[in-house]
Amino acid sequence: MTYLNIEQVAKTFGEGDDAVEAVTAVSLGIEQGSFVVFLGPSGCGKTTLMRIVGGLESPSTGTIKLHGETLGGPDRRRGMVFQSYAAFPWLTVEGNIRLALRYRPGLDRLERSHIARTLIALVGLSGFEKSYPNQISGGMRQRVAIARTLASDPDVLLMDEPFGALDALTREHLQTQLLRIHREAAKTTIFVTHDVDEALLLADRVIVFSSRPARIVEDMDVTLKLGHERGQDMRDTPEFIALRRHLQDRLRAEYATPERHVA
Amino acid sequence: MWAFRKPIPRRLEVFLGLAGLFVFLAAWQGLAMSGAVREQFLPSPWAVVEAFFRLFTERDFGADIVISVGRVWYAFLLAVVVALPLGLLMACYRSIGAFFEPFIDFVRYLPVPALVPLLIIWFGVGEASKIAVLFMGTFFQLVLLIADDTKRVPSEYIESGFTFGANQWQIMRDIVIPAALPNIVDNLRITLGWCWTYLIIAEIVAASSGIGHVIWALRRFVKTPEVMAGIVAIGIIGLLTDQAFRYLHRRAFAKQGR
Numbered sequence: 001m002t003y004l005n006i007e008q009v010a011k012t013f014g015e016g017d018d019a020v021e022a023v024t025a026v027s028l029g030i031e032q033g034s035f036v037v038f039l040g041p042s043g044c045g046k047t048t049l050m051r052i053v054g055g056l057e058s059p060s061t062g063t064i065k066l067h068g069e070t071l072g073g074p075d076r077r078r079g080m081v082f083q084s085y086a087a088f089p090w091l092t093v094e095g096n097i098r099l100a101l102r103y104r105p106g107l108d109r110l111e112r113s114h115i116a117r118t119l120i121a122l123v124g125l126s127g128f129e130k131s132y133p134n135q136i137s138g139g140m141r142q143r144v145a146i147a148r149t150l151a152s153d154p155d156v157l158l159m160d161e162p163f164g165a166l167d168a169l170t171r172e173h174l175q176t177q178l179l180r181i182h183r184e185a186a187k188t189t190i191f192v193t194h195d196v197d198e199a200l201l202l203a204d205r206v207i208v209f210s211s212r213p214a215r216i217v218e219d220m221d222v223t224l225k226l227g228h229e230r231g232q233d234m235r236d237t238p239e240f241i242a243l244r245r246h247l248q249d250r251l252r253a254e255y256a257t258p259e260r261h262v263a
Numbered sequence: 264m265w266a267f268r269k270p271i272p273r274r275l276e277v278f279l280g281l282a283g284l285f286v287f288l289a290a291w292q293g294l295a296m297s298g299a300v301r302e303q304f305l306p307s308p309w310a311v312v313e314a315f316f317r318l319f320t321e322r323d324f325g326a327d328i329v330i331s332v333g334r335v336w337y338a339f340l341l342a343v344v345v346a347l348p349l350g351l352l353m354a355c356y357r358s359i360g361a362f363f364e365p366f367i368d369f370v371r372y373l374p375v376p377a378l379v380p381l382l383i384i385w386f387g388v389g390e391a392s393k394i395a396v397l398f399m400g401t402f403f404q405l406v407l408l409i410a411d412d413t414k415r416v417p418s419e420y421i422e423s424g425f426t427f428g429a430n431q432w433q434i435m436r437d438i439v440i441p442a443a444l445p446n447i448v449d450n451l452r453i454t455l456g457w458c459w460t461y462l463i464i465a466e467i468v469a470a471s472s473g474i475g476h477v478i479w480a481l482r483r484f485v486k487t488p489e490v491m492a493g494i495v496a497i498g499i500i501g502l503l504t505d506q507a508f509r510y511l512h513r514r515a516f517a518k519q520g521r
Contacts, residue, residue, distance in 0.1 A: 054422075057424075148423075
């Protein structure tokens, strides 16, 4: 048994004629410390599946297991970074991170201060401790959210298109930072995106989903093909281009498939 | 000057505001001086200013203001103390919302003046009935406004809280309330304004003190300038309170960009 297991998870929203099947019988095992990207067309149900892993949505059938233990509603073991509404506007950068630390048992004041400082440095926000979210850029706000999620020290880090609302340059910058953060923090991560380049750049493993209802159509070991070390300059290598073309074809095929409805 | 939905220079804005006020006063003064309207109906602006000072020197208008302001704040704070927790709970627990919403929606549509006779039967003509009128007028509106503000807190905020390992009470205290606070303060400001409407109704119907009582009593002697001065006094108090609320809002939330 692997570290994190998704076992026969399905999700249907609504009832009767209004029922919409979002996820259909997905099973997946994720190794500890690995970076897994859920790639799929918009609205395919990949976010729903991740929210089920996070306990923010309950599955219609199936279970989520961490270390063999079945998980229920949301808790500190699974941290979430959202696409928007990331940092709390009424707290400073430091205040946001300290809020998550407040609920962690067994830390004294000195430890809290130390962790807050370390995390702020990890996401490159030293010097902005006292700034409010509206005083910093969107990319910096997303980094606050990442640091805050790491502050609660979850076993699994869930990221729902966290860079989706950012401009291309900021996004590249944050991707590079996230690669470094993942190397240093070594958290088991699930990252949802519909951006093929982003998936190939970040992932140890890319899971490609069908159009709704989400079902796994490909499980690709990217490390095997691109190696551990990644960087923005890899985008132009023949291997990267070949994988990009392959995944794009996969996604195009899914866009061409009409949505299957529940009978 | 006629740019569509564009700002204008600050100085022009101030000038136009003062000019509007001046034109209004000048037209009033002109009409009063022309003799077209009897002075009993329309005294000149200056006569109203004189009457305003007479109210303080010839009768103890300051004491009436204190009484009225006291009634407004007493009832308003009472409404806030009950509406704040109830509104928060109604928004956070659907079952509590489902239980109270139909009843509150019904009471909210009852015109407060129609309740005055009933409230006088219940509470007599003393202070209690005045507080009750104000409370009825503001509480039921305020509960729903606070519940709405609370419901508008993005669910991502609350979900983040659960993934930090916070419990429901901690999420309420540390996330929901701070997130909704700027909108709640705004709604408190607006609701406090309504209090004044109901206060005057209450004081006109049954009172021996307060601004509303003074206005109503002077009406009997057709002291139009004093009646108008009383109304102006309410306007000034309202304006000052409103500005104080706005100032506090800015002090508390401007730095956060909210």
